[in-house]
Amino acid sequence: MSGTVKKVDGITKESTQAMIDRTLEAYPEKGRKKRAPHLAPNDPASGSACVRSNRKTVPGVMSARGCAYAGAKGVVWGPIRDMVHVSHGPVGCGWYSWGTRRNLMSGVNGVSSFAMQFTSDFQEKDIVYGGDKKLAVLLREAKELFPLAKGISVLSECPVGLIGDDINAVAKQMSKELDLPIIPCNCEGFRGVSQSLGHHISNDTIRDYVIETREFSEPETPYDIALIGEYNIGGDAWSTKPLLEECGFNVKATWTGDGQMEHIAATHKVKLNVIHCYRSMNYMCKVMEEKYGVPWIELNFFGPTKIKESLRKLAERFDDRIKENVEKVIARYEPRMQEVIEEVRPRLEGKKVMLYVGGLRPRHTVGAYEDLGMTVVGSGYEFAHSDDYDRTAPEMPDATVIYDDASEYELEQFVHDLKPDLVASGIKEKYLFQKMGLPFRQMHSWDYSGPYHGYKGFPIFARDIDMAINSPTWRLVKSPF
Amino acid sequence: MANNLGLTVKPVCDITPEEERRVRAWIDTPEYKEKNFARQALVVNPAHACQPLGAELCAHGFEGTLPFVHGSQGCASYYRSTLNRHFREPAPAVCSAMSEDGAVFGGQNNLHEGLENACALYKPKMVAVFTSCMPEIIGDDLSAFIKNARQKGLLPKDVPSPYANTPSFNGSHVHGYDAMLAAILETLTEGRKVEGRCTGKLNFIAGFDANTGNYREYKRIFEAFGIPYTFLADISESFDSPLDGTYRLYPGGTPLEEAADSINGKATLSVAPYATTRTFTWVKESYSGEHVSMPMPMGIGKTDAFLLKLSELFDKPVPAALKAERGRAVDAMTDSHQYIHGKRFAVYGDSDYLVGYVSFLLEMGAKPVHVLCSKGSKKLEKELDGLLGASPYGKEGKVYMNKDLWHLRSLLVTDPVDALIGDTHGKFAARDAKVPLFRFGFPIFDRVNRHRYPLVGYQGVINMVTEICNKFIDLKDDTSDDRSFEMMR
Incomplete structure (x- = not known):
């Protein structure tokens, strides 16, 4: 943001490109060609994306990506606390995404908020004969058993789209019958290239079915x-x-x-x-x-x-x-923030961190690490688009490696070369790096901690990063015999 | 255009505290329970996952094996992260990342490209392929696809590639494990049966069991007997590998050569009669030696039967060390029976585990009152009814088949118990019912190291007794007033 280009000792455009080339050598030719445009040294001055993004995942490389359903259930729809979110299809998708994103909710569970797993639990016969009738029955049951729910979202899993069910028609008919907003969301996991399309589809359903259907009763204010x-x-x-x-x-x-x-x-x-x-x-x-x-x-x-x-x-x-x-407000909180920084910064100064998260944090958290005296030496996203990488370029130091939809192999090679003091990524990456003896924080779920946002969150973030890097347990990794 | 449902625009209206209080009270009533049990279509808080998760767990149990999910990429991420969270260990697996074009043209191109990339990057000794929904619905022919991959040289000649059809709209994680295990064994043992050859070994099958402590406990028992064994799908190192500064992609698993030779074993023993029916049926037809399927050794009686069976199969006496261990386990039970006798329990879990919980509780004089299975068979129901009926402590017990954890909640609040045995997903029901939850099942996302404590064998008995009784004593301490808060318990 500042306009000044940050540098990291020992990292040049050439060194980063050489690291990328070495990593790509392991791929078969076709895979190498596909992956190469997704990896590049950062060019902050350009202010634009240095990598290709939002393309199909290369099969077999061990991508960390999820699917459109994950983006709809886990990200956009799931956190709305006073709705019943139905994972429509087989039992698994809803079960795996049940409570795992840590989007906390107020209210009384099962009464006025629903941190639960609702599914139509498709069986073979539903695949053969279609699930529309079952959906209608299910919606009536949901309304009866959870009368305070303000609406129901129907989140399609892969089979629903493949067998040609018409959840939109069912939702429309049942909305009228139950006098309740029932939102059909065609977010089957095979659609698009990542979670990102699920976000987009969910936004579109909010546009088509939700916005404008209510008005605030209290008078408007300029604030x-x-x-x-x-x-x-x-x-x-x-x-x-x-x-x-x-x-x-x-x-x-x-x-x-x-x-x-x-x-x-x-x-x-x-x-x-x-x-x-x-x-x-x-x-x-x-x-x-x-x-x-x-x-x-x-x-x-x-x-x-x-x-x-x-x-x-x-x-x-x-x-x-x-x-x-x-x-x-700034004056009220700044002194406390400075206290936090003064306490932990001496233990974190100059430490290097590599980031790999979803679509926002690989750029948004750079400043927070810098507040702690740390340097981000690599960053990338699972499902970002070009406009995200545009925004990332000025935040990251010059020539540091940027990776899009990185494979586990690539991340492992980059970590070997860059030797960061901390890797901040997701659950699938966590234990791999910890086995290497590397401190790690999950940056999707705050590693079961949080909040990390705002003035309330920063002291917790600072404590967690300090704790991860400086835990005495890391010193026990090397055995004396 | 907004408001496609054509609903009337209304003012924002928040749920009032009165409404919240009213419904909160209502959902604890017998009337609500009746409505809840009348559900025909809606499933709320199911206690089972889908087949491919189990297939992946099984694949991790073999040396150098890369699990390969054929289907949408999100599926693979879900299975991996579930295993990561439960074990707090890596779970490397790849997928064919099928998308819209796969729906139109089939998944062969994705599968082929995926196999080529995966073999180049992760150099597996075996690739275990299993399916999620998409290829099952569009009708991908895995057998032909894999044959073609081999012909095209995308799969190295010496890398076996068993495959299993594991549709998520059928069965559960337990059945997917079974299908994958059968496929792996069929592939590895093909052409390996030698008339007259006997490895002298026990082939051991644990089924879907995500407790690495159990695996180590079984091995310790075999070693105490001096019985040579091949553990078929050994996840103990894969999901409990040492932290020494080196990441190993394949830290353990049953050696492939041993698994291949298992067809010439002296005996094959499954302790997962419900979870490995398919594998065991095939083993009976194909494997040399004796074939035994018996309940998981949970509790004293079932452990006794297990040791006697081993003794019989290998003509070796039960070692003195294990006999002494039995005595110590019984000692632990009698020492602490007063803290659990007559306590009412609700239990849920996978079929084989469920039989184990009920047997153990009855041995302790505890009462399994609500016994719930999310995905079980008539045979299981009969066995559980038989167990309950045969014990004075089982008289109040009722078995609920193919019910979910929202049903369980209704049971807990209308017919209260003292404790619940299950997994992490039971924590909300347990909280609403204000009873402790013992996390003996899968998955466990919210406690550490549980999967390292065995529940099988005599050691397992000691672990369960210790955990349950100490929790009840903790509760007594936590809830007693000053006058009754005393030194001794």
């Missing part, structure tokens, strides 16, 4: 905003929402962490959409801008530097009252 792309992982929204309220905003809806269906449905009435996870929800921000004239702004709540920058950027859109509030 009405919505927090978009905040999923309340480990309680993140319980840090960011109060922070924005402290600045004087009315946060009318949260998309979708700890979210409420009806608040989401009335979001077209807010004055500004504040988006955190651009990748998964930029679509609806653009729709609301075009259709209802609601502008949007991208913010970053990781680490005091970015939080301060973000809050001031946000205040710029509002009057002096907000500007003053924001300065007061």
Whole structure:
């Protein structure tokens, strides 16, 4: 963001390219050709993507990617707390994604919020005869057993699309019968190349079935905003929402962490959409801008530097009252943040970290690591698009390696070469690197910790990173015999 | 256009605390239970996963074996992350990443490209292919696809590639394990049967068991007997490998050569009569030597039977060390029976585990009241009814077949128990019912090292007794008032 190009000792465009070439040597020719454009040294000055992205996963390479259903259930729809989310199809998809993303919810489970697994549990006969009738029965049962649910999402798994079921027709008919929003979401796992299409499809269903169906009953104010792309992982929204309220905003809806269906449905009435996870929800921000004239702004709540920058950027859109509030809020929290930094920075100064996460954090967390005195020496995404890599280029130091949809083999080779002090990625990568004796933090789930967002989150983030890198257990890895 | 459902635009209306209180009370009533049990289509909180997860677990149990998911890529990530979370270990597996064009043209190109890349990058000694939904629905012919891959040289000649059809809309993780194990054994043993040859070994089959401590316990028992053995699908090193600074892609597993020669074994013993029916049926037709299928050795009686069977098969006496261990386990049970006698339990889990829990509880004088299986057979129901009926402590027990954890919740709140045995997914029901949950099953995402503590054999008895009784004593300490909070328990 600063415009100055960051450098890392020993990393040059040539050294990074040589590392990439060595790694690619192991691939058969076809695989090598496909993978090569996805790996490149960063060029911050260009301000644009240095790698190709959002392409089909190369089979057999051990990609970390999930599917469209994962993007719909796990990311966009699943966190809405007061709806029943039906994993429509066989039992597995819903079971694997049950509670594993850590999008926390308020309310009473099974009564007013539903951190549960609802499925139509397709059997062979449903594949042969179709599942539409079963779906209708299931929807009636859900309404009867969970009467306070504000709506039901029907999230299609692979078989539904393949056998030609018409969940849209069933949803329409049953919405009328039950007088309840029933949202059909054709997010079969085989669609698209990653979770990303699932986000997009889910955004589209919100556009088509949800937005505009509710209106806030209290009078509008100039400070009405919505927090978009905040999923309340480990309680993140319980840090960011109060922070924005402290600045004087009315946060009318949260998309979708700890979210409420009806608040989401009335979001077209807010004055500004504040988006955190651009990748998964930029679509609806653009729709609301075009259709209802609601502008949007991208913010970053990781680490005091970015939080301060973000809050001031946000205040710029509002009057002096907000500007003053924001300065007061910054002044209130900065000393505590400095204390945290003073405590842990001496133990983390100069440590190197490699990132590999979904579609946002590989750029959004760079500043937070830098606040702790660390350097990010490699970054990449599972399912980002070109516009994400454009935004990544200026955040990352010059010539550091950027990887898109990295295979486990590639990550392993890069780690061997770069010898980072910490790898921050997902559960599938975690134990591989820990077996190497390398400290690791899961950056999808905050490794069962959190929140990491906002001023409430940074001390926890700092503690966790310090703990990961400096745990005395790492010193026991090498056996004396 | 918005509002495609044509619903009336309404004001935002939050759920009121009164409504919340009313429904909260209602879902604990017998009336709600009746409605809940009347469900025909909706499944809520199922306690079973789909077939390919089990297939992957099984594949990890063989030396140098790369599990290969033929289907959409998201499936592979789900299985891997589930195993990562349960064991807190790596679970390397690849997939053919089928997408829309696969739906139109079939998955052969993806499978071929995937095999070529996987073999180049991860140099497996065996590739174990299994399917998720998509190829099963479009009708991919795996047999032909793999044959073609070999003809095209995409699969090295010396890399066997067993494959199993493991559709997710049929059976559960347990059946997928069974299908993969059968496929691996059929492939590896092909043409290896030698008339008159006997390895002198025991072939041992544990079925879907995600407790690495159990595997080590079985081995310790065989070694105490001096019985040479081949553990078919040995995941103990794959999912409990040492941390020494080196990542090993294939840290363990049954040696392929041993598995191939297992067809000439002295005896084959399965302790997963429900979880390995397919494999065992095939073994009976194909393998030399004796074939025995018996319950998982959980509890004293079933462990006794297991040791006696080993003794009989190999004509060796039960070692003195194991006899002494039996005495210690019984000692542990009698020492602590007062903390568990008469306590009411709800239990759920995979079929073979369930039989084990019930046997153990009855031996302790505890009462299995609600016995629930998410995916079980008539035969299982009969066996469980038989077990319960034969014990005075089983009289109140009722078996619920093919029910889910939302059914279980209704049982717990309308007919209360003292504790629940299950896995991590039972924690919400246990919390609502305010009873402790013992995580003996799979998966365990929220406690550490549980999978390292065996539940089988006499050692398993000691572990279960210790955990259950100490928890009840903890509860007594936690809930007693100052006057009754005392030194002795």
